[in-house]
Amino acid sequence: MFLFFVLLLGGGGLLYVALCLGRKVAGWRRWLGRWRCLRRLSRGKQRQRLESDTRDVKRVQETLLLHTLREHGETEYGQKHHFRDMQDVSSFQRLHPLTRYHHYKDYILRVSRGEENVLLPGRPLALLATSGTSGSPAAVPVTAHSAEESFLQGTAVCMEVVHRCFPRALQDMVKFSSSSSPTPLLSEAGIPTGPSPPASSSEFLRHLYSSPPPVHGITSHHQVRYIQLLFALKDPALGAIEANFSWLLREVFSILEAHWESLARDIQLGRVSRALELPQGTRRQIEDLLVPDPRRANDLRAQFETGFEGIAKRVWPGLQLVMAVASGGSELDAQILRDTACRGVPLYSPVYGAAEGVIGVNLWPTRFPPRYVLCPRSAFFEFIPLGVSEEEQPGTLCVQDVREGEMYELVISNRAGLYRYRLGDVVRITGFHNQSPLLEFLHRKSQTLSVRGERISEDGFYKTLRYATRQWPGAVLLNYCCAESGILGRFSGGSDPHYEVFVALKGVRDLSEDQRYKLDHSLQEHFSMYKSFRFKGSIGPVRVHLVRPESFRRLRELAASLSGAPLDCTPPPRTLRYRELVESIQRQVFS
Template sequence: MLSVALPRMLLSAVPGATLAAVLAVSVAVCVAVCVALPSSPPLRHRLLRAALLRAAGWQRRRLELQSTDVRHGQERRLRRLLPHGAAPGSDAFREHRPPSPGCADGEGAEPLPPLSVRAALRSCWSAEPPLQGALLHLHALHAAFPQALTLRGTALLGWAPAAPRAPGLCPLPTLYCTPPEAAALPSRSAALRVQLLFALRARALRVLEARLPNELHDALAALRDGWAELARELELGTLSPQPGLPEETRGRLRALLVPDGARAAEVRAECGRGFEGIVRRLWPQLQVVVVGTVRGGERLYCDALRRAACEGLPLYCPWYRVAGALLGVNLWPKEPTPRFVLCPEWAFCEFLPCPAEEQEEQRTVLLGELWEGREYTLILTARPGEYRCRAGEVLRVAGFHKQCPVVEPVRRESQALSVRGESIPEERFCRSLCRAVGMWPGARLVDYICVESTLLGASSGAGAPHYEVFVELRGLRDLSEGQRHKLDHCLQEDFPIYKSFRFKGSIGPLRLHLVGAGAFARLRDAMGCPVPMPRVLREERLLPVIQGTVIS
């Protein structure tokens, strides 16, 4: 019988330029064996995993080589993005094309495409950013957590209504124990609950994965509120009717369930003990929680997960993606703060130092000209026809991987509050809000969103422009007037410009609203597509959703 070790033996004996050809041969062998042994899922999985890991190792070596010559890598990428006959070189490109106002919205971009063995075969010679990024993720995950790639050892929590067969973040579909059809339900809350039920069936999970931290946060909230019903469904091997779950789909998913009284009893026992560290207690073999992004407003959920439900587990974010373009990869899954290597051949990147210097046209710096510890605004050329787009993203250079900058996302410029040009960044507003909540005995911040009074129109009432803030708290059911004023006072202390406008009366007092439990989950359902949580609401159609949940 052909062993999975055959590709490894072939590859370990051949160095240098012929490695790509031997990789192709080993992948072809895996394809043949997978076709010949359709009734052996474990062996098929092992062969696919071996082939993809070899291709992933090749892509890691390619990245290391690219990291030694960043400037030429950026020039090569720019030539691929420019039309034929365009002025060559980054200097001429920057001289003849002024920066454009902003990138196309890519926050709701679909997950990276699944990797097949044939895709790995193509990657032996070349790889576009999505393919190389998927393989580098696979390599980093396996290197840090060798048991993470177990057959059906990963549970996916994520909503993809427009892509019924969309995979998760990992490029090996046989990893997942959750049915792909569950992700495509018309209702976000129904999709997350069904996926949670299938995840609870698999006690031996190695990886818990969510495309967005807010999806994992809401799924665990559904577990906290409905664990008794979920345990009953596990015990009976059934799936209860619920809004957003079509009856035909429910029948197909229910056919995949079998009664499991022992697991149901375990879920009841662990949930009955409370929800601190519940993830590790429900899945004792779990090694890592993988999330698709940690940018901007998603950090609040990541911090809450680390403190409570996912206590003791690393949260790994594999990629840095802006406006739908893949820019960097996280090579260090075990580190608590996600850092991303900006890959020189994935997009052409320019940077403006922050704060901007006092000159009309500040010249951008390139990928190989950044300074450690400084913050920069990103200008991006990632697609043909979209040149020098202001990405609205500020990042900090945390170090270097050879010549490649290693960056940490800092803030999204689109999420700054401003009714008089004062511009309060999202991460600094969040710090002020957390400081105010800390002054309210027993309160803990669960979620929040801000609205500028210009969006509210007549419903904001008379008076100067102001902010309205909607918060969900745990530990408080009402807010006194004194507590409501604390946030405005904190903002005045933290932002002198805001204090000046408040003193002059050109900005009115902040209005704080307390919403009921689950209000933000309903708001995310109403958004219609999975996106990182905005902290400044810009869509008027969503206003009634959040306003309708106010309890105080």
């Protein structure tokens, strides 16, 4: 019977049938790949491995360190620092000093030019962008082994957690990516560089995600978000939404709120709005995948016209989970998502990590704020008690010696060539999982305000700003940044050093002087040293300025261009360190 219909349809019909069969085969391949992926996750092997490691954390850490020293002992760096003489943890700490990025800068430059056996055996898999210990852009090596371990100890564990807690979420999920580049940039020696490593063992996870639209060749981040959102909206059965960062997901929902009429029309007609200036070939590829769907378009319009609070759950009724980083500088973005677009859906911050390696994983997807179990096999960890962290070579504690409730600066030694490296992150120990500490990420040390030595951390300032905002009737904090007045020199507008604070608010158009002063009063309440300097008159009052929400998008773009870091991995700047950034946001003040 099938052969009869093929002959009846003729040449054109043959092509049509071939296309249909091709799509059906591709669909079956995706289904089979997803089934295999879910079956692998259901075994929970990586979670079991983590549980075993955390029950014997001291031994796992020591074994990892000694193996790394032996493995790297014949490199130029290992011979120079006498790795062969380091027989245990204490000798390693005695013979090798604490380091910062500048200790490795020349080595990494040589690696990027193709020299081998410098920091690590052979050459690295990639050189990844990092903020470094000073907050300025830098690159660190990543090996195939370290990339695989980051996946196994980070992503794989978190996916196993999701599969256990929200099994339906993984049946149909979408990831909003932050880049449209099909290939990474290359160093002088052809080593991939950029914000993320080349595909490795995590490749199997591609089966979990809905087929991505063809966005290669698009250079505009707005266009990438729009196209990804268009395809996500077409699928009413999504069970999970993922993005690397909460601020990226906020951008997605901002685009939805601003362009919902255009998106609904594109779904209705099966084409992409001409207002989106796409390369013609890319437009044709995308529109080939769009089938007109008037019913879905009408359903979406009905939801959009009632407002955008809880919109995620209304347009995707089966949505069980939203995944995005929600710690540190992303806490405000995560809270806004929880209160508005993603209301009623758990927001899971799965991994605490950096280019230098995965640090911890979150085993409790419904708890907020997130806390992370330190991964004992990822790197050798040391902790500097916060009170002595200003010394160049302070004493450190090992993972088995930290205490609950205390704050520490993190130090790592990894298998990619960084040893006793002061990462620049400050964490609080909130408890223990078996023998492994539970970490709450607080802030980057480079994001600390200080005009007289008073030192107010980013998370401390943010919490105080939230407290003050609640005393402004009707005001909702949308975004903020701050700067020390000294960055502006004689243009700072006053003789006493002070903080310049820029906020975007919803619900109010202006603030009285008394309302603005509430932030200064709150800082005095929460920080005794700041209060003392204010009382003496050696620090001037905080100056609060109102700007529009879109000002922060422009600020992030400028921050990326000034630092040389990719826009993809440049978060909204909170503490401004470049004069150009402060001047830019000042020009956008309206009150």
